[in-house]
Amino acid sequence: MxxxxxxxxxxxxxxxxxxxxxxxxxxxxxxxxxxxxxxxxxxxxxxxxxxxxxxxxxxxxxxxxxxxxxxxxxxxxxxxxxxxxxxxxxxxxxxxxxEDLEVLLSKQLDNDPLYTGDEIEKRLQKSVLSLPDKQRLVFNMKYFDNMKYEEMARILDTSVGALKASYFHAVRKIEALINQELF
Known part of the structure; x- marks a missing residue:
């Protein structure tokens, strides 16, 4: 029920x-x-x-x-x-x-017996970990939780424009990190 x-x-x-x-x-x-x-x-x-x-x-x-x-x-x-x-x-x-926190979390991701993702997903997670907390939060909310910017703005008490900019920069950083690892 x-x-x-x-x-x-x-x-x-x-x-x-x-x-x-x-x-x-x-x-x-x-x-x-x-x-x-x-x-x-x-x-x-x-x-x-x-x-x-x-x-x-x-x-x-x-x-x-x-x-x-x-x-x-x-x-x-x-x-x-x-x-x-x-x-x-x-x-x-x-x-x-x-060691900074992101490196520590990245190592924990490697050693986590509960983690079920493949290598590509792990690479994405590690790239996301390299983002500043707020950008990581915005990226997770938009990419993984598929939240609309308006709902994110209510939750984070900020403007839609700031969220779009933050997401844009996060995506660019992640793409650069993943491309750097591939080549």
Missing amino acids: SVSDQEILALACIPEEKEQAFSLLVKKHQQRLYWHLRKMLIVHEDADDVLQNTFVKAWQNLEQFRGDSSIYTWLYRIATNEALNFLNKKRAELINNP
Whole structure:
């Protein structure tokens, strides 16, 4: 049985049904959010931890959800912010490490037993990892999640023009990196 976001929000307003509403919210959105986070963080355990933090934040702030956007858009924004904060924390931990975070994530991608992509997909993922966080985020949202620029603008609180420019530059960098590896 598929439950609508409106039904979940209505249940959340009833104190004795709030936990069930939250359970339905998690069940409905966890898979899509997990894969969004996994593309940003690469490591399953990190994506899982950030996903859990995302739902904890959503649970704590459910009453503040204004309904200006869909619940998924709201959750996606929370997850994105949590992922960016996580990456910044990881970078701060590596401040005295000669390897940067992207190199570390690339190595983890090579050694990940859960990674099922072929060599071409791995090359694409490594190229995407070389992008700055915001460009990587925009690229993942557009290329992998097939999001419209307008929805991305709502989630990231920025203009469509800025997103198009960011995506354009990301694609150019990825193409250059892949071409450099091929020749």
